[in-house]
Amino acid sequence: MTQTALEQPFSRKRRFKNRLRNTFTNPYNIITLIALILLVYLIVVPLGEMIKTTLTLAASDLRRVKGGTEGEFTLYYWTRLLFSDVSRNLFWIPLKNSLIIALTTSMVSITIGALVAWLMVRTDLPGKNFFSLAIIIPYMLPSWCKSMAWLTVFRNETIGGAAGFLSYLGIQSPDWLAYGPVAIIIVLSIHYYAYAYLLVSAALRSVNSELEEMGEIIGAGKTLILRRITFPLVLPAILSSFILTFSKSMGTFGVPSFLGLKVNYYTISTSLYSTIQRQKGTGFAISLVLILLASINIFINQKLIGSRKSYATIGGKGGRSTLLPLGKWKWPIVALLILFLLVAVVLPLVILLYQTFMLRAGDYGLSNFTLHYWIGDADPNIADGLPGVFKYDQFWMYVKNTLMLVGFTSIIATVCGQMLGYINSRGRQLRSGKLVEQLVFIPYLIPSIAFGSMYLAMFMNTRYLNIFGLSIPVVPSLYGTFTILVLVSIVKHLPFASRAGTSNMLQISTELEEAGQLAGANFVTRFARIVFPLAKNGFMSGLMLILISIMKELDLIVILMSPSQATLPYMAYTYSNSGFQQPASAVSIVMFVMVFFFYWIANKFFHADIAGGM
Amino acid sequence: MSRIELKNINKYYGSNRVLKDVNLTIEDGEFMTLLGPSGCGKTTTLRVIAGLEKPQSGIITMDGRVIVNGEELFFESPAKRGLNLVFQSYALWPHMTVFDNVAFGLKVAKKSKQEINTLVHSALERMQIDKYAERYPSELSGGQQQRVAIARAIAGSPNLLLLDEPLSNLDAKLRIDMRSELKRLHQEMGTTVIYVTHDQVEALTMSTRIAIFFEGAIEQVAPPMELYQNPASLRVAEFIGNPRINLIDGDAKVENGCMTVTSALGTMVFDKEQFTDATPASSAFSCRVGFRPEQIHISRTEKPGAIKARVYSGMPAGSETLIQLVIGGHNFLGKQVGIRHYRADEEVWLTLDQRLVNVFDSGSGALIKLADTGEF
Amino acid sequence: MKKLLAILMVLMLVLSACSLAFAGEKEDKWAEDNGLNLDEPMDELYEKAKAEGKLVIYTISSRTQKVANAFNEAYPGIEVEVHDISSGTLKDQFVTEYNGGRHNADIIHSKEQVGEYTFEIFGKGMLHNYEPASIFGNVPESYLTLTPLMLELNLWFYNTEVYDACPITSWWDLTKEEWRGKVVYQDAAKNDAYCAPLTAMVQHADEMAADYERVFGEPIKLAADEPNAGYAFIKRFLANNPIMASGSDEVIELVGAKGQEKPPVGYSSSVKLRKAADGYAINYGPEKMSVSNGIPALNFVGIANECEHPNAAKLFIKFWLGGEDGKGAGYAPLVSLGSWSVRPENPNAEGNLDLNDIPLWEIDFDYIYNNIEDVRDYWIAHRN
Known part of the structure; x- marks a missing residue:
């Protein structure tokens, strides 16, 4: 105590002492400081390192830059990427392809998503309970699994190999449908429409239908109401889904790699993947362009919506809602929806499942039926002697790896997310709170594949900081370890986790905490006895949703993976690349079942809303 | 058992100055109400006293002990100030039972189980909600939740009880019940109370003194009836009283220790005893004459010294009747007890006791003529 | 945003102050001191290897474990640890460890096709060749830039x-x-x-x-x-x-x-x-x-500079290539369709084409x- 009971003249020294004490005893400051240090270390430094790599000449490129020395400043990588003979094929064409895919995918999936959302929320569509679950199932099956299913159906003789299903029936699907942009757009659209569906339906629910009724009273027709009242009200949600879908499709790697590479159709992410393994400098330069594009996208959207929180879900309680009768359209629409679900949900799953029972790929007859890929013993004449997945030790190891990865990552990410949410919700008006919020947002801008490569560069070698002649290791070499997979997954999911944490913490009024403060409870007690018990449900639901997302993650960790740490998605991806379609499908099915199971738990016990952290 | 003194408290949010040199002394055992329109700084003042906000400058002492020194960045932690606060939203912890809500602070203070039991039940009994001890807040009505919030605040016998608009979420009837409940509670416990409200009736009926806030500064501190009878400024005069005070423009002239005011009400002369510190020694200026609706006596027959007026409209409401009156283009309100029926444009005669009238300087808004105080 | 940029700049400055530790230039001397230029008889090497007691191999092939098993039977008393690592990762892992001063691996087995090992690893002395005449005497000169194990095409x-x-x-x-x-x-x-x-x-x-x-x-x-x-x-x-x-x-x-x-x-x-x-x-x-x-893609082996078990490594390499007559148990796991030894003495898989019948360009790593x-x-x- 630096203050006595009596009043004393002003003392600068006491002010300073009190300032120090206030700063370092305020738990908010301490958490924020720790968060800032960690965020800078895990986000800003790798980003800086990435920028630095694009401007530093690497040893293996000395043969390209005559007279250069290792480690010197160079514009070689940027020049090669943007203004050289290879720029067109390495960068500009993939960029054009990516933009076309991202734009078209966004438009298609938002149209589908918004339409379905409107049907679900605003009309008397029958069977809503069933549809509300069925419609988000596609989201639980990774998009690249869908492209595997796509190939199984549409594969024609153009690229050779085992026949696709249509081909088996004697129907040759045209090339433009089987591979390349159309296939990629369709597969991505039946995956990403879930975003638009979730965001728009939340927005529609929050729009009081009295607003629409008001329109009816003044005599506006139904289409006019839809166009002039409903649409503008959900426009922010639509733009938010646009940002999400656009940036996700820009950065997605799995789908274009399955459906594009064989026919030489490159997107910016597949170009990035093939470049980064050969030449980090150029690869990182592509990553930076991707980050820039994502930032511009968000910037434009913010200008359009005119709100900083544009990407946030429009929450709020539903007003009274009158359902629009569909009348004679009811059953045709139901039929159409079911048809859509068949194509988007049932078909890919059935195809993948069916494939696991085929002894030889391409023969869809019953005589070819086998359970070998599930429970068979190793046979040197089938799939290089790979036993059925349930009989395969490695499979169980991968299951264990996957569970470990999702377990560690989701728990740590969620705890961090709640802490960050606490800072965000309690420090909104403070500069530190805003800075933390902005830093946390950065991983959102960086495409998964670029993020993975960024961490590869950062944690490849042990780095030492030389201070006064002492070498202090500041960055450990984590390449090929389990830790780096956990680390990269946590940081990449922080925006999601912190958003979920913020909305969770905002629900807990600061007054509840202040009441505890007045009752004499210190920060730890308050957190343990008041904040945490109230945040529990949101915590668990955030945890489950992160868990689901990491469970199917491929893009982010594909670059960092080493065989002993492999996870199920990686296993399926490698099998598929090695031509083992059946084991790949079997692993995908197992993965889907696990994801579905966790979603079911999250939904059943914690009332998780999958849109919570978008 | 606590005397609080606030000296030159200034509080900024960014460049927005929300408290401007607030000076206030709250005597031991007082029921002090901070009153003002929304956004005037009254809740901020309360939170500064509670320790939930930190002022940039100023000193607060509690029984002579400094608990806040803004310049030196010294802020005693809220828990050590010996006070408790009832939040506007009640801020009951939804995951704890009523008992646990009230017991939480005692548990944190590491009191024995038995002592906690006794204290909690005594607080709950005092608020007549003992039977709900095992319920969760969500299972209680708004009024019951309010009682829990108060019980929680008084369970630890604080020296100072802070209440932040505690009745604003209750319906009209409950509000009147709780008002008397709180007043009794204050008298029984003898604790110093600081009460924040924007409702002048609450303030006038419950407080020992009222501090009236405008735009972050205290305009006047006075006992309720003094505030009503002699508002220090036009702003206070217009804020206090329902229906509002009548204000009529006039011209004032001060000379030889006398003030002559000429207005639609005729000419009034006031002598020196009725002057305030703000009354100028001698000059002529424009002024506003203030008088309360109930101070006007209305007669349907002509009386000597009465002023003739025209009824604009009469509004009987059972217990009282409000009458909108016009004199020479000036509109004002009269009030009579009981039911009276007036026709529009009826002619009436008014009398007004000059002693009860306030006069304000139109320029500065300051009170320049005191009304007689007492029971009228 | 300006603030972020400023932070970024400061961090980049800090980072550029970080430096990686590089080894000195004593590699040649180490190789000479440890007899990598000698052709000691295998019995003599066995005695020295037993004293070392252990051997660590980083390899890109699962078959190397079989070689190790055969080695354990022929030369008991030396514990052989085999790490099967993918070819994309092995180089990075070795270099990372080496630069970090951790000399875990004694033998590196990988594939060279474009000269990266030759110029970036062997050239810097991080790996050494071991080409005793009793083993490699009859191998064509063009295969000897790195210690060759076998060829894949x-x-x-x-x-x-x-x-x-x-x-x-x-x-x-x-x-x-x-x-x-x-x-x-x-x-x-x-x-x-x-x-x-x-x-x-x-x-x-x-x-x-x-x-x-x-x-x-x-x-x-x-x-x-x-x-x-x-x-x-x-x-x-x-x-x-x-x-x-x-x-x-x-x-x-x-x-x-x-x-x-x-x-x-x-x-x-x-x-x-x-x-x-x-x-x-x-x-x-x-x-x-x-x-x-x-x-051809050359499967090569190399002995890591400053490794802990150089004699066991030398013995293992001799054993791997089939011993002095080329017929030993060490090479047997490598005999398969589609791979060819560089040593004429080694056996060829049944039905495997004769390497000389396959038109190929000579390896020129430099070009x-x-x-x-x-x-x-x-x-x-x-x-x-």
């Missing part, structure tokens, strides 16, 4: 259900209309094994030009953006819409799946011939290929290392 596979013999006999066949969209290759931008033969082609452009004339009956006319016949092949090959597989296994699958009417041909690793037993209708016929089938990136860029520039 990439060869053209065809579908045996449709073709009786390999339907292509020249690289130029692949540019013909009849093979349009019917050739499976891998992206040379990503995969060195597919870029190296193209680089060799550029090096041997004269031979390519002569072969063109043989195939088409007229001399090649080079366009302005075709510096020589090698480059011309790359451009025309890409213009013929090859299918890009994502791995050797996929090449085999696309070529060899049964029931195809018009199967493609595909370039894949020779060891994949074993997939014929796996239900794929595949074979290769490299003898008839004019000029060359490409360049390939210094030109492969230009070829790669040319490939990328003409990719679509």
Whole structure:
């Protein structure tokens, strides 16, 4: 105590002492400081390192830059990427392809998503309970699994190999449908429409239908109401889904790699993947362009919506809602929806499942039926002697790896997310709170594949900081370890986790905490006895949703993976690349079942809303 | 058992100055109400006293002990100030039972189980909600939740009880019940109370003194009836009283220790005893004459010294009747007890006791003529 | 945002202050001190190795464990640890550990095709060759830039259900209309094994030009953006819409799946011939290929600089190559279809072609290392 009971003249020294004490005893400051240090270390430094790599000449490129020395400043990588003979094929064409895919995918999936959302929320569509679950199932099956299913159906003789299903029936699907942009757009659209569906339906629910009724009273027709009242009200949600879908499709790697590479159709992410393994400098330069594009996208959207929180879900309680009768359209629409679900949900799953029972790929007859890929013993004449997945030790190891990865990552990410949410919700008006919020947002801008490569560069070698002649290791070499997979997954999911944490913490009024403060409870007690018990449900639901997302993650960790740490998605991806379609499908099915199971738990016990952290 | 003194408290949010040199002394055992329109700084003042906000400058002492020194960045932690606060939203912890809500602070203070039991039940009994001890807040009505919030605040016998608009979420009837409940509670416990409200009736009926806030500064501190009878400024005069005070423009002239005011009400002369510190020694200026609706006596027959007026409209409401009156283009309100029926444009005669009238300087808004105080 | 930028700048300054520790230049002396230039008898090495007691191997092949098992039987008392690491990772892992001062591995076994090990690892003294005359005396000079273990090739596979013999006999066949969209290759931008033969082609452009004339009956006319016949092949090959597989296994699958009417041909690793037993209708016929089938990938071994068990490493390498007579148990696990020893004394797998019957270009790591990136860029520039 630096203050006595009596009043004393002003003392600068006491002010300073009190300032120090206030700063370092305020738990908010301490958490924020720790968060800032960690965020800078895990986000800003790798980003800086990435920028630095694009401007530093690497040893293996000395043969390209005559007279250069290792480690010197160079514009070689940027020049090669943007203004050289290879720029067109390495960068500009993939960029054009990516933009076309991202734009078209966004438009298609938002149209589908918004339409379905409107049907679900605003009309008397029958069977809503069933549809509300069925419609988000596609989201639980990774998009690249869908492209595997796509190939199984549409594969024609153009690229050779085992026949696709249509081909088996004697129907040759045209090339433009089987591979390349159309296939990629369709597969991505039946995956990403879930975003638009979730965001728009939340927005529609929050729009009081009295607003629409008001329109009816003044005599506006139904289409006019839809166009002039409903649409503008959900426009922010639509733009938010646009940002999400656009940036996700820009950065997605799995789908274009399955459906594009064989026919030489490159997107910016597949170009990035093939470049980064050969030449980090150029690869990182592509990553930076991707980050820039994502930032511009968000910037434009913010200008359009005119709100900083544009990407946030429009929450709020539903007003009274009158359902629009569909009348004679009811059953045709139901039929159409079911048809859509068949194509988007049932078909890919059935195809993948069916494939696991085929002894030889391409023969869809019953005589070819086998359970070998599930429970068979190793046979040197089938799939290089790979036993059925349930009989395969490695499979169980991968299951264990996957569970470990999702377990560690989701728990740590969620705890961090709640802490960050606490800072965000309690420090909104403070500069530190805003800075933390902005830093946390950065991983959102960086495409998964670029993020993975960024961490590869950062944690490849042990780095030492030389201070006064002492070498202090500041960055450990984590390449090929389990830790780096956990680390990269946590940081990449922080925006999601912190958003979920913020909305969770905002629900807990600061007054509840202040009441505890007045009752004499210190920060730890308050957190343990008041904040945490109230945040529990949101915590668990955030945890489950992160868990689901990491469970199917491929893009982010594909670059960092080493065989002993492999996870199920990686296993399926490698099998598929090695031509083992059946084991790949079997692993995908197992993965889907696990994801579905966790979603079911999250939904059943914690009332998780999958849109919570978008 | 606590005397609080606030000296030159200034509080900024960014460049927005929300408290401007607030000076206030709250005597031991007082029921002090901070009153003002929304956004005037009254809740901020309360939170500064509670320790939930930190002022940039100023000193607060509690029984002579400094608990806040803004310049030196010294802020005693809220828990050590010996006070408790009832939040506007009640801020009951939804995951704890009523008992646990009230017991939480005692548990944190590491009191024995038995002592906690006794204290909690005594607080709950005092608020007549003992039977709900095992319920969760969500299972209680708004009024019951309010009682829990108060019980929680008084369970630890604080020296100072802070209440932040505690009745604003209750319906009209409950509000009147709780008002008397709180007043009794204050008298029984003898604790110093600081009460924040924007409702002048609450303030006038419950407080020992009222501090009236405008735009972050205290305009006047006075006992309720003094505030009503002699508002220090036009702003206070217009804020206090329902229906509002009548204000009529006039011209004032001060000379030889006398003030002559000429207005639609005729000419009034006031002598020196009725002057305030703000009354100028001698000059002529424009002024506003203030008088309360109930101070006007209305007669349907002509009386000597009465002023003739025209009824604009009469509004009987059972217990009282409000009458909108016009004199020479000036509109004002009269009030009579009981039911009276007036026709529009009826002619009436008014009398007004000059002693009860306030006069304000139109320029500065300051009170320049005191009304007689007492029971009228 | 300005603040973020400022923070970024400061951090970059801090980072540039960080420096990586590099080893000094005592590597040659270490090799000499540890007798890597000597040809000690295996018994003598065994005695020294027993004193060391242990050996750590980083390898890209699962078969190395079998070699280790045989070694344990022949030379008990030395604990051999085998780490099977993917070829993409092994180099990075070794370099990382080496630079961090951790000398875990004694022997490194990997594949060299483009000279990266030669120039970036051996050249800096991080790995040493061990080529005693009693083992390598009869090995052709061109294979001795690195201590060679065996050779693998990439060869053209065809579908045996449709073709009786390999339907292509020249690289130029692949540019013909009849093979349009019917050739499976891998992206040379990503995969060195597919870029190296193209680089060799550029090096041997004269031979390519002569072969063109043989195939088409007229001399090649080079366009302005075709510096020589090698480059011309790359451009025309890409213009013929090859299918890009994502791995050797996929090449085999696309070529060899049964029931195809018009199967493609595909370039894949020779060891994949074993997939014929796996239900794929595949074979290769490299003898008839004019000029060359490409360049071999050299499986090499190296002893890590400053490793802890140099004598055990020397003994193991001698054992691995089949001992002094080449017939020992160490080489047996390596005998398989589609791989060839560099030592004439070693046994060849039954039914394996004679290496001398397969037309190949000689390995020239120097040329390939210094030109492969230009070829790669040319490939990328003409990719679509």
